[in-house]
Amino acid sequence: MLTIKFLGATGTVTGSKYLLRSGDEQVLVDCGLFQGYKQLRLRNWEAFPVPPDSISGVVLTHAHLDHSGFLPVLVSAGFRGKVYCTEATRDLCRILLPDSGRLLEEEALYANRHNFSKHKPALPLYSEADALRALEHLQVVPVGHEFSPAPGMVARLQLAGHILGAASVSVRCAGRTVMFSGDVGRPNDPIMRPPTVLGKCDYLVVESTYGDRRHDASDPSGKLADIISKTAARGGVTVIPSFAVGRAQELLYEIWKLKESGAIPAALPIYLNSPMAVDATRLYIKHQGQHRLDERSCHALGHVAHIVNSVEESMALNRRQVPMVIIAASGMATGGRVLHHLKSFAGDSRNTILFAGFQAAGTRGARMLAGETSVKIHGEYYPVRARVELIGNLSAHADADEILGWLSHSSATPRQVFVTHGEPAAADALRLRIAEQLQWPCRVPDYLEQVVLE
Incomplete structure (x- = not known):
């Protein structure tokens, strides 16, 4: 009997985890962190729904933390198998996971130093050392080649656009094929090739992040x-919270083109305050076959911005009350160095906080876009002027029309489509469109629901 259990990304765009089980063999597709609302983040601390040492293997669709960031916890809890992924995903995980562990440790230390945590002492979900141990389990598999993540299961990765190394995963078992879309990229993305x-x-x-919109x-x-020009003319600072992988590189590319064309002042200082974004940018040269950029454009990504290497340099930026652009992680303002920039710059009406992309419900980004006049950071409220x-x-996500376009090229009707990785309204809107336009049986699963794949 083949079953699938939805351990995450149901009713939310975070925590992607899907458990396939056939007999005694279990494979986990994606192993992501829950983010956003506190009740979601608390799931990261709960006992895993199945014993981690009973999982034969993990397959990652890509490196973003909502798909890979729980791996250190899984390994610390007893998982001993291999984690299969593309080469670029491996390379990005080597950057993202240790950085995530460092940030979690820094946030716990900061909470203890300033005594704003309810926990005594505040502890990180995992450490940098935990993340480094998890990296030892990564196993690169070539795109398009078949591999066996568990006895009786045969899997294959195919590129999905979105970010470097991102893939969809097909798993064949007991005469049935289960496809996991991962995050689907856009057909006309300026940087990534189409899925x-x-x-x-x-x-x-199938994911549904933008399932209810174009x-x-x-x-x-x-x-x-x-936005950048008007902010600079006011004497203000543009702060852009950004994902270190994918979004940061697209922003750097767009800003480089704007400077080249004279659309923004050539002398306007641009700062990239994310060490892992710097490392990730270098990988665009190594994996040039996966994107559209030529060598000159790749070079520009690494040189259009001043690189902020140290915490001291980051703190010094907060004292510079002059026109500039700061790109810093994280993309939804849930952590990282951007929080310190928000504390310094959100209270000044000359400045702009610019979000570039989807903001999950419950995140600071979503609350600020909803018009909240103050934001809580590190236990204190700061005004938003x-x-x-x-x-x-x-x-980097396909919208509803683009997902439907991607689905419509299937050569056969699936027995069942499960719509995940979306807020409730987005998931249900995509479900309805798939059912009506493609005539495919389609439903939105619940958290921890298990389904027998007949």
Whole structure:
């Protein structure tokens, strides 16, 4: 009997984890952190729904923390198998996971030093050392090649666009094929190549981050130039919370083009305050076959911004009350160095806080875009007087039309489609469109629901 259990990414865009079980063999597809609302984040601390040492293998779709960031916890709890992924995903995980562990440790130390945590002492979910141990389990598999994550299961990865190394995963077992979309990229993304055409499958698990909307068809670079230029003219600072992988590189590319064309002042200082974003940017040269950028553009990514290497340099930026652009992680303002910049710059009406892409419910980004006049950071409330802007169509996720376009190339109708990785309204909207336009049986699963794949 083949079953699938939904251990995350149900009713939310975070915590992606899907457990396939056949007899005594279990394979986990994705191993992501829950983010956003506190009741979601608390799931990261709960006992794992199945004994980690009973899982034969893990397959990662890509390196973003909502898909990979729980690996150190799983390994610390007893998982001993291999974690299969593309080479670029391996390379990015080597950057993202240790950095995540360091940030969690720094946040716990900061909470203890300033005594704002309810826990005595505050502890990190995992440490940098835990993350480094988890990396030892990574096993690179070539794109398009078959491999066995567990006896009786045969899997294959195909590129999905979105970010470097991102893949969809097909798993064949007991005469049935289950496809996991991962995060689906855009067909006309300025940097990433389009996702590989969806093949035939019996069951499909598809993401729905933008399942209820279309990306704005206008050129995002025009809005980016307008926001940066007007902020600088006011004498203000543009702070851009950004994911270190994917979003940061697209922002750097767009800003480089704007400077080249004269759309923003050539002398305006640009700061990239994310060490892992710097490391990730270098990988675009190594994996040039996966994206559209030529060598000159890749070089520009690494040189258009001043690199902030140390905590001291980061703190010094907060004292510079002059026009500039600061790009810093994290993309939804849930942690990282950008929080210190928000504390320094959100209270000044000359400044702009610019979000570039989806903000999950319950995150600081979502609350600021909703118009909250103060934001809680490190146990204290800080006023928000800066302009808060959003450029939604810089997203690396396919929108609803683009997902439908990707699905429509399937050569056969799946027996069942499961819509996951979306807020409730987005997931249900995509479910309805798939059912009505493609005539495919489709449903939205619940958290911890288990389904027999007949």
